[in-house]
Amino acid sequence: MPSPTHMTRLENRTVLKLSGADRVRFLQGLVTADIAALEPGDATWSACLTPQGRWQADFFVVSDPDDTCLLLDCAAEQAENLKTTLQRFRLRSDVQLELTALPVHVAWGNPPPDSVLENAISFRDPRLEDAGWRLIDAAPDTPITATEQDYNLHRLILGLPDGVQDCEVGRTLAAEANLDLLGGVSWKKGCYMGQEVTARMHYRTLVKRRLMPVAATSPLPAPGTPVLCDGVEVGTLRSSQDHVGLALLKTDAANNQLTCATHPLVVRLPAWLETALKPQTPSDSHSTEKS
Numbered sequence: 378m379p380s381p382t383h384m385t386r387l388e389n390r391t392v393l394k395l396s397g398a399d400r401v402r403f404l405q406g407l408v409t410a411d412i413a414a415l416e417p418g419d420a421t422w423s424a425c426l427t428p429q430g431r432w433q434a435d436f437f438v439v440s441d442p443d444d445t446c447l448l449l450d451c452a453a454e455q456a457e458n459l460k461t462t463l464q465r466f467r468l469r470s471d472v473q474l475e476l477t478a479l480p481v482h483v484a485w486g487n488p489p490p491d492s493v494l495e496n497a498i499s500f501r502d503p504r505l506e507d508a509g510w511r512l513i514d515a516a517p518d519t520p521i522t523a524t525e526q527d528y529n530l531h532r533l534i535l536g537l538p539d540g541v542q543d544c545e546v547g548r549t550l551a552a553e554a555n556l557d558l559l560g561g562v563s564w565k566k567g568c569y570m571g572q573e574v575t576a577r578m579h580y581r582t583l584v585k586r587r588l589m590p591v592a593a594t595s596p597l598p599a600p601g602t603p604v605l606c607d608g609v610e611v612g613t614l615r616s617s618q619d620h621v622g623l624a625l626l627k628t629d630a631a632n633n634q635l636t637c638a639t640h641p642l643v644v645r646l647p648a649w650l651e652t653a654l655k656p657q658t659p660s661d662s663h664s665t666e667k668s
Contacts, residue, residue: 382487383509383523383531389541390481391456392513393436393449395463399470400447404438407466407570409556411563412447415440420500420511422561424540424551425462430574432549434459435540435561437511439500448498448513450481452541482519483528485509493519504559505535505649526618533621536590536647542600542616543588543623551575552584553625558653587654588615588623589631590645597622598638606633628654 395404405412410423420439427433436451436459451459460474467474482497489499489510497515502508509531512519532539537559544554551571556562557579564579578584591597591604597617604612604624612626614637624637626644631654635642646654 381522382484382489383527384482384484384489384493384519385521385523385525385528386515386519387481387483387525387528389453389525390450391453392477392479392481393451393456393460394446394475394477395449396446396473396475397471399472403467403470403472404447404463405566406568407463408438409551409562409569409571409575410438410560411566412438413566414563417444418442418500420503422503422556422559424554424556424561425459426551426569426571426575427547428570430550430571430578431547432540432544432551432554433462433546435538435544435554435556437500437503439498439513442498448479450511450513452539454541479514482512482515483509484512485528485531504537504561507535508532508537529616530618530621533590533616533618533623536588536623536645536650538588538623539616543625549625550578550584552578553586553588555588555650558649584628586612586625586627587650589626589650590621590647591624591626591635591637592621592643592645593637593640594620595640596620597640602638604630604635604637604642606630606635611635 401412408423408425410421417440420437423438424435425433434455436449439448456476497512499512501510538554600615602614603610611630612624615623631644
């Protein structure tokens with residue numbers, strides 16, 4: 378029996394609009410994804426980093442189907458700071474930044490009806506196929522068939538981070554948030570803020586910690602609770618719901634016996650993350666750097 382369509386509005390998301398003739402060139406030099414490669418209607422996941430390569434904000438960037446603007450689907454609590462950060466680099470560029478009140482919906486399971494998709498700026502979540510669809514400015518009568526908690530559980534099971542819950546401003550590296558594994562970083566574009574550190578971590582395989590999906594037999598404790606291996610701290614719990622969550626763990630801790638607040642904790646690695654955690658041989662690393 379096919380999976381039903383689950384759909385809900387994310388009240389904690391909003392949309393930052395960038396318009397003006399220089400909008401693509403402007404954003405291209407600041408964020409991790411290749412904005413210049415977007416065709417009208419295309420979307421990508423991306424982030425704004427500090428010059429030291431640390432996370433400031435992540436968001437989805439969609440090129441308006443009419444090719445008049447870029448829309449950033451971002452966390453509502455970060456929207457004002459994100460606008461201010463970008464505004465500092467505007468200088469004489471022909472770019473206008475506007476905080477909108479456009480609603481953001483998500484859908485997963487079966488595809489939403491065409492009537493819903495056609496009445497919104499819609500796109501597949503570019504991180505994973507199973508993540509579903511995102512809709513900006515959907516019609517007021519868009520059917521709500523799930524809750525935000527349902528969606529939160531869905532993304533946690535898939536291992537997808539929510540920046541404001543799972544990352545720390547000025548501390549979390551792009552690779553620790555798995556931006557490099559989920560299409561949020563372009564290795565072929567030119568320079569952007571934080572690019573040097575991000576590239577060095579990638580090509581020299583220096584990533585020591587990553588966000589990993591975890592599960593327990595009891596509800597997980599508060600974010601920030603230490604994760605232990607034989608009594609030694611190997612990471613911290615981040616966002617969770619019920620018995621599943623994400624934890625920032627040392628990359629060599631994934632297959633060990635872990636505990637969190639004395640409860641056994643199991644790491645459940647999706648295929649895309651399991652492959653990245655396999656130790657590379659020197660020849661593998663050299664091949665990656667050449668490519």
